[in-house]
Amino acid sequence: MTQMTVRRMPRLRMRPRLVLGPVLAAALLTLGVSVPAVARAPGGGSAWGGGLAWGGCPAGTPGADGTVPPRDPREQCAVVAVPRDYRDPAAGTIRLAVSRIRTADPGQRRGVLLVVPGGPGGSGLDYPSRMAGLLPAAVLRSYDLVGFDERGVGNSAPVHCDLPAADRAAAVIYPFPAADGSIAGNLAYAREVADRCAAAGADQAGVSTANSARDIDRIRAALGLRRISYLGSSYGTYLGEVYATLFPDRTDRVVLDSVVPPGGEQQALGMVGLGAEQSFPDLAAWLAAQDAALHFGSTPAEVRATYFRLAAKLDAAPVGRLTGNAFRTLTYASLVGKVYYPLAARAWQLAAGQAAPAAGQGTARPTASPTAIPTVLPDNFVAAQDAVLCGDSAWPRDPGYYAARTAADRIRYPLTNGMPGNVWPCAFWHGEPGEPPVRVGSTPGPRNVLLLQNLRDPDTPYAGARQTLAAFGRRAAMASFDASGHGMDFTDPAVAAPFTRFLLTGLLPEGG
Template sequence: MTAILRRTAATGGLLLSLLLLPAAVAPPTADADAAPTALRWGPCPAPTPNANGTPFPRDPRQRCTTLRVPRDYRHPGAGTLTLTVSRIRTADPAHRRGDLVVVPGGPGGSGLDYPGEATAFLPPDVLRSYDLIGFDERGVGNSTPVHCDLPAEERAAELNYPFPAPDGSITANLDLARRIADACAAASGPYLADITTADSARDLDRIRAALGVHRISYLGSSYATYLGQVYASLFPTRAEHLVLDSTVAPGGEQQAIGLFSEGTEEAFPALARYLAARDDTLHLGATPEAVRAAYLRLAEELDRAPFGLPDGRTLTGNTLRAVVYASLTKPRYYPLAATVLRMAATRTAPPPGGSPGSGLPSVIPDNFVAAQSAVICGDSAWPRDPAVYAARTAADRQRYPLTAGMSGNVWPCAFWHYRPEEPPVRPNPDGPRNILMLQNRYDASTPYSGARQARSAFGHRAAMVTVDATGHGVDFTDPRIRDPLTAFLLDGRLPA
């Protein structure tokens, strides 16, 4: 969820990337319809790398435009920022029924080229029926980006997960979180306070108005399901269809991060079964229980004695935990977990060119870190007392040994210089029945329990399809997903 959700070939960069009191003012009204702006479509700007260091592939049919929106919707006269928007038109205009905004996970990832990515997994009938719309959210890529100007060592991919020290101490995590918060404030200043999910939802409604339509359809994955929830709550009549794939809990990113450990416990057995079935070559255990014990033992051994790789990087206990956690996002990533676990067990690196670290980015782009931090810290207020995180980490570490306390640990939000200017947007159950939720039962990043909370919070407005599958992001080729999705987007029919 904090890493960009990809649906094409796996990359190791993805796996390693998988980290002032406000004045009292009235919130912006959700009913005022912005005056339409004529959009001029043309060539797209240079693509923006995602967390794995590479952008989404660009579809040659894609065209782009820009749109000016208020920087601060509470003070519309206080300046504007630029949103960059993309579109791939349907190849069958005679059967076009509207615009479908497609948004990837994150937060912090570029969505400008996501329409091209979506053409690879959406059903053909859907592609014939909709123009696909993408955009870089405020603060990201080509939409007036934020920066933190962090040194590379503070953007190391494994640090995106705040695992504590081997002894459970969070001193180093607190120091890093404080440095990130200070650096972001120095580089981007008060603009950080304007990078929130609620304001991105208001931007989305400006895009709708600029397209000249009264209602739009929306498909969001991972973090973008929270953006969809907020849009559905602020503008309940402006969305024709809302599809949420792998739904974030209704409390947003802060609540979702707290569920990572629970999700890991639910998703790990599938990986353990995969590894146990290959015990003749991996020698990690012939049963899922034995594999779990081996993983915990190997992580502790690496905590005590890290292993140096030929490329100069070091395999630590927390690196192993980060790789295993990230591998749970897709079963097709299990072989990487197998390779790294075997390395840990034998303390032997694969041959040159075969190392999981070879050719992979070791740092996350600065803009991704900056935008991700701004959204997570701007959406809700986090505790400021370090003792809170020490207690949470200790409790999480004891209850969920697979993640060693990561879910309870500190983020830069504890030291963020700008407090949220409005409370989190809660799900609005008053509105049309227009939300379809698609969910894998075993998801480490957006666990089933959080999705169920969101479904319940929206009441009659939402229906949820759950499949007995493991991984983050549903399989749109699965008939159990494809058929209800197509029925909803083409005919407005939701499951009972």
């Protein structure tokens, strides 16, 4: 394994992993702020597309913020049938929605790039359209783009939990404990979600990262390809890790952007306190540089002290819908990239009494949940997210385990106040994982995995990416960037250079 480190000025854009997207969308509502002839496939295979019937795409799936993206007229869609249960052929099949955009120049085309967003729980059917506007031109000339809705999501046998609006509003927030550290409310919420998901059958749907990886291989075969290239972001990196482990010889070139550790989302969730501590100084320095206007402190240390003071103030007396935990969530969410720092500043000004609540919001406490930012997620997003988290691995069932972890995290990572160690619905999930977690990197394969990682990532910390690099051993190399934020900006030359070089030539970074 090799690694190179690049210094750059980041121009970051958000890659949601769990509820980061809806948190920022909710923040906008809360604060009233706006923010800005085909060549042969590599290794053989004929003109790609196999026997799939390509045509129009289904209606858009609401995103985590409830909006429906418009369909790209270049996008074509098809359906791929996959086993409902890979262990039981008699269980029948489900239909996966697959999309493509033919971006490649026929004379330069070298393959197909499957692009997978963060999540889990969000639709990926329109992701080729998003990435077609962001990837380097040389990559687009060489690859056609394919996306899909993972099983349980969107147009691919979607799961539901029939959650009432209040529960879906509460799902916007990460599981911060109460102001005094109590997790009683978190336990009650997690149990209710698990019970509702069980009643709706979401816990028996076979939704897991391993099964989605198997689905990818069925998609590859349906496209008529011997091997397929892959670009996954955030949670999509874990899906790519599992695919490259289960089907190493069917991968062409694999790129993992903002890397989930090899233990998957359960491990990643426990690391976000570390990520917040490592990336918060960049936000603090930005706020300190504007002390004349913002008055939060002239040094990062003073800004940090202001953060804790404002959070405690809001714990005691929320300002409109801005509670202490909503404030913590908004601050953490803004660490995703510098473009969101003004959103944090607005929340801090509101907390400090420097700005009024958005019109019509009043000052009453929210009734849905003491920690909720009032917006409502699509039920499928919440259901699919929990189904993946709980279907990938077994979670401890003892509430005392989470109480102890939360208390320890409050001391170790005070910025996130115990949230990383707190409980999720998986502690009360009725169904059991269908198999042990895939041991990432446990199978031999080609040297064809490139990791791209910021050194100060709030959502998928650098330490987790290092673990994934070690798990793949000689198969992988990493380009790390001296930057803060979550997600690569492929329009940045520093990022585009190793990314493009790898996808076009297969050459990985050496040493560093």
